[in-house]
Amino acid sequence: MVEVNASGSNGGMTITDTAPTRHRVDPLTADGLVKRYGQVVALGGVNVHIAPGESVAIMGPSGSGKSTLLHCLSGILPPDEGRVTLGAVELSALSDAHRSRLRLQRFGFVFQDGQLIGELPARENVALPLLLTGVPRGAALRQADDWLARLGLPGIGGRRPGELSGGQAQRVAIARALIHAPSVIFADEPTGALDQATGHEVMQILRATARMTGSTLVLVTHDLQVARWCERLIEIRDALVHSDTRTEA
Numbered sequence: 001m002v003e004v005n006a007s008g009s010n011g012g013m014t015i016t017d018t019a020p021t022r023h024r025v026d027p028l029t030a031d032g033l034v035k036r037y038g039q040v041v042a043l044g045g046v047n048v049h050i051a052p053g054e055s056v057a058i059m060g061p062s063g064s065g066k067s068t069l070l071h072c073l074s075g076i077l078p079p080d081e082g083r084v085t086l087g088a089v090e091l092s093a094l095s096d097a098h099r100s101r102l103r104l105q106r107f108g109f110v111f112q113d114g115q116l117i118g119e120l121p122a123r124e125n126v127a128l129p130l131l132l133t134g135v136p137r138g139a140a141l142r143q144a145d146d147w148l149a150r151l152g153l154p155g156i157g158g159r160r161p162g163e164l165s166g167g168q169a170q171r172v173a174i175a176r177a178l179i180h181a182p183s184v185i186f187a188d189e190p191t192g193a194l195d196q197a198t199g200h201e202v203m204q205i206l207r208a209t210a211r212m213t214g215s216t217l218v219l220v221t222h223d224l225q226v227a228r229w230c231e232r233l234i235e236i237r238d239a240l241v242h243s244d245t246r247t248e249a
């Protein structure tokens with residue numbers, strides 16, 4: 001039995017769990033990343049080494065290259081120069097099909113607005129990464145129900161995203177990102193659409209559950225309070241790493 005206490009100033013919650021499966025966790029490394037959009041240099045030669053299980057916040061002014069870095073690290077965008085490796089695997093050396101498969105199996109994603117599928121009930125949204133990798137439907141839905149209960153949402157599995165609050169929808173998105181115990185969770189402004197108290201609660205849950213699965217967490221945020229949930233803060237300015245510091249998280 002694993003118990004993660006994620007309670008805080010909001011009353012919070014205790015996430016209690018029989019330990020979920022841990023995937024292999026590898027270092028994530030970017031070497032000399034360059035990405036251009038026409039004349040615009042979005043990344044001008046970025047080097048980042050992220051240790052297994054580490055939590056890293058990426059901050060910086062609007063247009064500095066944060067989302068581009070997140071998208072290159074997660075294999076969504078191929079860099080023009082440089083390489084991204086997860087353990088011994090170089091993402092840019094993979095075919096599109098292999099890279100998509102690696103993303104599905106080894107990465108989890110949380111976006112600002114959850115990006116849940118509106119037509120599917122919460123339970124099926126959460127089960128998607130398992131269903132897409134061939135886990136039988138009954139087993140996948142049972143695990144989805146377990147994750148929803150774990151994140152304080154028992155009994156909402158049948159509701160569609162439109163019937164959930166913003167905070168509930170983000171917790172469903174976190175459950176979906178974690179259900180397959182990914183090596184790395186990528187989060188792009190995960191609290192950007194939430195009020196401060198709900199955002200705080202969502203960050204507590206994201207951090208606690210990432211620890212529980214041993215997943216690395218890489219998130220982009222404009223909010224220093226959100227960044228402080230991570231152990232490390234990387235500041236991007238003008239397409240380059242401007243600073244890279246440890247926080248007190």
Ligand SMILES: Nc1ncnc2c1ncn2[C@@H]1O[C@H](COP(=O)(O)OP(=O)(O)OP(=O)(O)O)[C@@H](O)[C@H]1O
Pocket residue numbers: 037040041042060061062063064065066067068069
């Ligand atoms: N698809 C695109 N086509 C052309 N230029 C782009 C594209 N995406 C990003 N850019 C440009 O690349 C630069 C970096 O953009 P990016 O979205 O990575 O910045 P960001 O730091 O995430 O910004 P924000 O905080 O506003 O989301 C910016 O100058 C942006 O205008």
